[in-house]
Amino acid sequence: MAEENKDIGILKEIAELLNEGTDTNDVLSGVLKRLLQVTGLQTGWIFLMDEHGTHHLAADEALPPALANNDKQRMCQGGCWCVNKYNNKKLTKATNIMECKRIEDAIDENAGETCGLTHHATVPLGAGNERFGILNVGSPYKTHFQKNELALLEAVAYQIGTALKRIKLTQREQETALIAERNRLARDLHDSVNQLLFSLSLTARAGVEMTEQDEVKQTFGYIQDLAQDALGEMRALIWQLRPLGLENGVVSALKSYAEMLGLSIEANITGAASIPVTVEEALWRIGQEALANCKKHSQTTETSLTFHTAKDEVVMSIKDRGCGFHSGENLEIPSxxxxxxKTRTEALNGQFHLKSKPGSGTEIEIHIPY
Incomplete structure (x- = not known):
C-alpha cells in the first residue's frame, strides 16, 4: 500500500510539472530531472523521433563522461538497439534493455568513464496513435528493472506523451491565430491606408491638370509619384501579410506575386503530393523574398520557378537570368x-543552396523534408 501511495505521489508531481510548461525542451528537461530524483535513478535521456525515424536528444540528466564528451556527440548521431526497436515498431511498452550499445561502443573506443552505467530501461512516448520518441533511464550497476518499476515508468511515459500532444496542439492553435491576425491586419491596411494613398494619388493627378504653373505642376507630379510608390509598397506588404490565392497552392500564389511585381515567371511543376501547412507557409515566405530580390537586384524581369513534391520532400528553385554576383560555400551570405x-529553411530541417555568378544570374534551391 505504501508503495502504491508513493507511485501515486510521483505521478501527481510529474503531472503538475507537465501541465505547467509550453516549451517542449524545458518541459522534458524538468520532468526528467524530477523523475530521477523521486525514483532514485541517476541517469536519463529522452530521444524525440521524427516520422523518418531520425532521433534528436531532447533532454538528458547526469550523463557519464563517455556519453557527454564532445558536446554529447555520441548521443546525437548513430543508431542503437532502443532506437532501432522503436523504429521497427517493436517497442510498445516499458522494456529492460539488457545492455546499452552506446555505452558498449564508448568502452570499446576508450571514450571516457562510464561510471558503472551498463544497462537502462526504455519506454516509448506516445498518445493514442501518435508516437513521439523514447525515455531511457538507468543507474550505475543496475542491470534489471522490476515489473513495478517498469509500470511506473510506463505511466510517466503516457503522461509525457499526452503533454507533448497538448504542446503540439497549442503550437498549431497559435499558428492559426497568427494567420488570422495577419489576415485582419491586411484587411485593415487595404481598407484604410491603401485607400488613402489611392485618394492622394488621384488628388495629386488632378492638381497637375488644374494648375498652369510649372513649379506647382512639378510638386503635384512629385506627390503623385510618391503616392504611387507607396501604393506599390503597400500592395506588396498586404500580399506578405495575407497571401491571396494560397488556398490554390503556393505555386499559384508565387506566380500571382511575381506578376504583381512586374516579373515574367516560367513555372515547371512536378509531383502531386500534399505538403503540410507549415512547409507551404515557409516556401511562400522564401519565394516572396526570392522574387523581391529578383525585382530589386537582378536587373531583369525574366525568372523561372521549379517546384517538385515527393512523398517525403519538397524541392523549390527560383532562378533569374540577371546580373548575378560572387557566391560560394566559403563566402558569407551577402544580404x-x-x-x-536560409534560416526559414533550416528551421524545418531543410537545406538551402545559393548559386550565383556575375553575368550568369542567381538561383536559390530549397529542400524541405516532411
Missing part, C-alpha cells in the same frame, strides 16, 4: 533577405 531564407 539579410538571403539569410532569412
Amino acid at each position: 539579410l533577405g538571403l539569410k532569412s531564407m
Whole structure:
C-alpha cells in the first residue's frame, strides 16, 4: 500500500510539472530531472523521433563522461538497439534493455568513464496513435528493472506523451491565430491606408491638370509619384501579410506575386503530393523574398520557378537570368533577405543552396523534408 501511495505521489508531481510548461525542451528537461530524483535513478535521456525515424536528444540528466564528451556527440548521431526497436515498431511498452550499445561502443573506443552505467530501461512516448520518441533511464550497476518499476515508468511515459500532444496542439492553435491576425491586419491596411494613398494619388493627378504653373505642376507630379510608390509598397506588404490565392497552392500564389511585381515567371511543376501547412507557409515566405530580390537586384524581369513534391520532400528553385554576383560555400551570405531564407529553411530541417555568378544570374534551391 505504501508503495502504491508513493507511485501515486510521483505521478501527481510529474503531472503538475507537465501541465505547467509550453516549451517542449524545458518541459522534458524538468520532468526528467524530477523523475530521477523521486525514483532514485541517476541517469536519463529522452530521444524525440521524427516520422523518418531520425532521433534528436531532447533532454538528458547526469550523463557519464563517455556519453557527454564532445558536446554529447555520441548521443546525437548513430543508431542503437532502443532506437532501432522503436523504429521497427517493436517497442510498445516499458522494456529492460539488457545492455546499452552506446555505452558498449564508448568502452570499446576508450571514450571516457562510464561510471558503472551498463544497462537502462526504455519506454516509448506516445498518445493514442501518435508516437513521439523514447525515455531511457538507468543507474550505475543496475542491470534489471522490476515489473513495478517498469509500470511506473510506463505511466510517466503516457503522461509525457499526452503533454507533448497538448504542446503540439497549442503550437498549431497559435499558428492559426497568427494567420488570422495577419489576415485582419491586411484587411485593415487595404481598407484604410491603401485607400488613402489611392485618394492622394488621384488628388495629386488632378492638381497637375488644374494648375498652369510649372513649379506647382512639378510638386503635384512629385506627390503623385510618391503616392504611387507607396501604393506599390503597400500592395506588396498586404500580399506578405495575407497571401491571396494560397488556398490554390503556393505555386499559384508565387506566380500571382511575381506578376504583381512586374516579373515574367516560367513555372515547371512536378509531383502531386500534399505538403503540410507549415512547409507551404515557409516556401511562400522564401519565394516572396526570392522574387523581391529578383525585382530589386537582378536587373531583369525574366525568372523561372521549379517546384517538385515527393512523398517525403519538397524541392523549390527560383532562378533569374540577371546580373548575378560572387557566391560560394566559403563566402558569407551577402544580404539579410538571403539569410532569412536560409534560416526559414533550416528551421524545418531543410537545406538551402545559393548559386550565383556575375553575368550568369542567381538561383536559390530549397529542400524541405516532411
